[in-house]
Amino acid sequence: MMNGHFASVGEEGTREQYEHGVQVVDEDKEFNPHISQYLALENVIPAGFNYHIISVFGSQSTGKSTLLNYLFGTQFGVMQENERRQTTKGIWMSKNKRPTTGADGKTTMAENILVMDVEGTDGRERGEDQDFERKSSLFALATSEVLMVNIWEHQVGLYQGANMGLLKTVFEVNLQLFLKDSKTIPRSLLFFVIRDHLGNTPLENLRATLLQDLSRLWSTISKPPGLENSKIDDYFDFAFVALPHKILQPQQFEQAVEKLSKRFVEGFKDPKKAGLVNDEDTGVFQPQYHRRIPADGFPVYAEGIWDQIEQNKDLDLPTQQELLAQFRCDEIAREVLIPFDETIAPLEEKQAAAKLVGEPIIIQNLGLTMNKARETVFKDFETNASRYHKGVYTRKRAELESKVDTRLKALFQGQLQAAHKSGLAAFGDAVSGAVKAGQKKGATYDFAQIVESEKKKALASFERTAQNVVVQGATWSDYKQELTLFKKELDESSKRLRRDEMKRLANRVERWVRSRLGESIGLEFNKLGTGRGGSGAPENGEKPASEKDLWDRIWHVFTDTVTQAEARFTERAKSFDASPDEVDVGLWRLRRKSWGVLSAKIDEEMMEGNLLLKLRENFEDKFRYDDAGVPRIWRPTDDIEGAYTKARESTLKLIPLLTRFRLGETGSPPPLDAWIGAAPPGVSPADEDDLAPIGGVDEDEGKSLEEETLVLSEAKATDLANRFRKMADGVFVEAKRGALGGVTQ
Ligand code: GDP
Ligand code: MG
DSSP: OOHHHOSSSOOOOOTTTTTTOOOEEEETTOOOOHHHHHHHHOOOOOGTOEEEEEEEETTTTSSHHHHHHHHHOOOOOOOOOOOOOOHHHHHEEEEEOOOBOTTSBBBBSSSSSEEEEEOSSSSSTTOOOOEEEEEHHHHHHHHHHEEEEEEGGGGTTTTTTTTHHHHHHHHHHHHHHTTTTTOOOOOEEEEEEEOOOOOSHHHHHHHHHHHHHHHHHHHHSSOOOTTTTTOOTTTEEEEEEOOOOOSSSSSHHHHHHHHHHHTBOOOSSSSHHOOOOOOTTSSSSOOOGGGOOGGGGGHHHHHHHHHHHHHHOOOOOHHHHHHHHHHHHHHHHOOOOOOOHHHHHHHHHHOOOOOTOOOOOTTHHHHHHHHHHHHHHHHHHHHHHHOOOOHHHHHHHHHHHHHHHHHHHHHHHHHHHHHHHHHHHHHHHHHHHHHHHHHHTTTTOHHHHHHHHHHHHHHHHHHHHHHHHTTTTTTTTOHHHHHHHHHHHHHHHHHHHHHHHHHHOOOOOOOOHHHHHHHHHHHHHGGGGOOOOOOOOOTTTTTHHHHHHHHHHHHHHHHHHHHHHHHHHHHHHTTTOOOOOHHHHHHHHHHHHHHHHHHHHHHHHTTTHHHHHHHHHHHHHHHOTTTOOOOOOOOOSSHHHHHHHHHHHHHHTTTHHHOOOOTTTTOOOOOHHHHHSSOOOOOOHHHHHTTOOOOOTTTGOOOOOOHBBBOOHHHHHHHHHHHHHHHHHHHHHHHHHHHHHHHOO
16 A cells, blocks of 8 residues: 555556557656656565566677577567667566466466666667766666676676676676675676577586686776675676577577576575585575665665665665665655544644644544554554664654654653543532532532542543553553642642532531521610510619629620530531641631621620610610519609619610620730630641731730720710700600609599
8 A cells, every 4th residue: 555655656557658668768867757657567575685686798789688588588679680770779677477486386486577688788879888887887786686697608608798897897896895894785697698599508617617707807906995805706706508500499599588587586506605606506696696775775775776876976885775775765754644644633723723722522432543544654654664774773763753753752641631621521510419418418518429439530540641641662652640640639639629618618617607696696685675684683783783794694605605616616617628737727717707707696785776776775674664563653662863863874884884894803804815726737828818807816916805895985975974864854754754643643
């Protein structure tokens, strides 16, 4: 699938177009940019290393093309018998067309054999153009595993023959290739095809003659410094075959070619151990001949090589291979990123869009998708790129990994952020929902348990989401830190929720205090209206007990009520796991607020009208009723003045008593400071926000306890006394009148 994409360089080629193979280099030494198209058409591109390149050399018109066409089923142009003109120009390439397996399913030939037909080199038409010969030799050597040298039998031993010139060139350029790095240059097989073998001279003899000539030739070539002592078989293996005359013995020729074709299989014998490759049973394709250029990189590599050759630059194969590796690895990386991008980019967009509107989303099956995409992208890259230069491949793989992982990591973290945010929200909702449901039922719901169970659910859900999005084999794909953070924020959220719950509880308890105090304090004040009080005898001049200890009773009722409220509060607060500190703060607030409630209630009772009414009731009670509680009927003889004065003075004594909140026992204000207590250590500014300052407790407020407990100002007390007197006078006058009237009547 992916390799198919590599092939689609330019327009699609057709079989007809490449009937004769593809011209790699034309007669103007231009490299053909469509090699990859041809190799794609021939399905060689995906072959990896499973392909072979053979080049054929030899004087022109020695039947090279003819041989290739027989041997590989190719259709290279051949010279027609009637016009003796060179047909093969430049370098042509064609894939072996013969079947690679026989009818019995056995391998008959190696797969993907690419044959290069190199222009004849007699220079009949190119004159003394040694340049092309050199260049095409260099090109063939740099790319081919097997170099077939086509030679007439009658030329064997003719040391001065044209073929020797060619071979000399081959040897020289070969040494040039070895200059840079002798370790990375593979060996080559020189396969001599002796044509028009008459049969008189056995192949053995021809072989011996040729080898002799070759070593003689080797000794004469100029060797670069450092390679002076190199031997020919340091670089080359040799093989030989003799073919009958194609025209005179066509049948024998074809049989021999048929037999020869069987040798184009993978060879497994190490020729170093086996000696020279002359064993007909040994395949010509030895692993050590292979140039190790992956098939999909061959077009680029070949072009680069030709480019260097064309520009007469030193051919540095290791560098070429590294450049190729860089080029191809980049290309492959781009290719494998396409399907990755198709999968990942929409998710990235989705996540970014959701984030933009502040509502991060959890993408379903994100982990599965990411794992698959990551695995695929690396696997595809490895499959295609790992055949290239190891160092380059490793580097490019790291680059790709970082590119891929940067994006996946962002998705991963986005997902965790979404899980974090939605998890916290869901937790808060769930807790308040459960509280509301509990309130509806009216029962005392267990807040702590609600929080605990919702927290567990939230953590489990977060972990599920996180676990799902873990990318296998990615070191960054760890959510421990995020989980810890989530847990921490859950705790903080629980604390906030508990504080809210505490506030609700505090409000409830406060309301309860208010209603209780409203009732009980009102009652205490109402007692003022009963001037006789319990059993107290007004004669002894003492105030009735109910009047004298008004404040003691109020303080008692108040502290009693608050103590009960505190007990309620403490019990509830503990039930939802409030810390002792939190409870202390709640109680402290409750006491302060309760004091506020009491203050307000007292103020209400002290409102002028209310107070005057109470004084009047108190006075009238004393004036109009006798000690037994029987209403008096005034007679003119009665000491109305005396009773009036006594009752009035008794009631007037209440006013100074009322002006200040004093406890009878100590004669001092209630111990508010000690009773409220110091602010507990856990108190926060927020806790103090809605608290009114209390004199004598909050020293900074500049208000003393005396002032805090001053119920009625001096002026108001005087005013109240005056109004009371007038009111009492009225009652007196009325009584007096009533007494007189009663007599007259
Ligand atoms: P190339 O230039 O080396 O590719 O040679 P060609 O394949 O075009 O053939 C050149 C001529 O040699 C043609 O006329 C062929 O018919 C002829 N030819 C082909 N094979 C043989 C052979 O085995 N022996 C001889 N004597 N002639 C051959
Ligand atoms: Mg030819």
